[in-house]
Amino acid sequence: MQILLTVLGAYVGICGLLWAFQERLIFHPRAVAVTPWNPPAEPIEIARDEAVLRGWVVNAQSVGPVIVYFGGNAEEVSGNVKNWAERRATTVLVNYRSYGDSTGSPSERALRSDGIAISEWARAEFPDRPLVLLGLSLGSGIAALTAQHVEPDGLILISPYRSVEHIARRSLPFVPVGFLLRHRFSAENAAPDLPRTLVIASPRDYVIPIGENMAMVETIKAAAKHRVEVRTFEVSHFGFMHHPGVWRAVDEFLVTVATSPRGEDDD
Numbered sequence: 470m471q472i473l474l475t476v477l478g479a480y481v482g483i484c485g486l487l488w489a490f491q492e493r494l495i496f497h498p499r500a501v502a503v504t505p506w507n508p509p510a511e512p513i514e515i516a517r518d519e520a521v522l523r524g525w526v527v528n529a530q531s532v533g534p535v536i537v538y539f540g541g542n543a544e545e546v547s548g549n550v551k552n553w554a555e556r557r558a559t560t561v562l563v564n565y566r567s568y569g570d571s572t573g574s575p576s577e578r579a580l581r582s583d584g585i586a587i588s589e590w591a592r593a594e595f596p597d598r599p600l601v602l603l604g605l606s607l608g609s610g611i612a613a614l615t616a617q618h619v620e621p622d623g624l625i626l627i628s629p630y631r632s633v634e635h636i637a638r639r640s641l642p643f644v645p646v647g648f649l650l651r652h653r654f655s656a657e658n659a660a661p662d663l664p665r666t667l668v669i670a671s672p673r674d675y676v677i678p679i680g681e682n683m684a685m686v687e688t689i690k691a692a693a694k695h696r697v698e699v700r701t702f703e704v705s706h707f708g709f710m711h712h713p714g715v716w717r718a719v720d721e722f723l724v725t726v727a728t729s730p731r732g733e734d735d736d
Contacts, residue, residue: 601726626666660689661692
């Protein structure tokens, strides 16, 4: 009986820690390592009710599509400015709350609301150009949930997931994560409202396995009105944004968005 009580106490303790410290498990803010050069990266601020979001617009004078980028859970978004500067597009890079020089505290509700505000800012700033949302890892869920509200012309999801709950259940099968989670990022709920979508995945991704990526793809295909293209590359979870093939796939998708009338897919 003593052993049983000890095991039960340890289990309850683990559940309590997961409940109390899940923000620290999901969000990993980083400071700005090196401020990008201006040009091509022009600093911007977007004021929210209780926070100021700071980041950069890269290639503001481009005539290509406008990309709003949502990074990973431990990503400070200035790190890939060189790659964004090589695109024939304008990219809006804004750090999540408490990341980089942005203020406030991250949460699912806050980041979803911020995603809409940033995308609306981008559309107002560049009204005559196609809008594409691009999300990596955690950011793929934010991009999908944002797309549900702002109706972009295209969506790119790199290492996507159906929800944080699905990922947590895989890692913690004996923990009632559905009951404990406060930040679910249930991207699968946005599936019926997604535009044409490019999904990029890897069989070597052990953070969000390709099985979870493909489950999200099937969810989108079953519900969305527009086609889904899938590209796979042999790359680790942390190597997507350093892989030339990934950038070629992104560029090719941007061309289809730029050359197709809004609301229509290339078949």
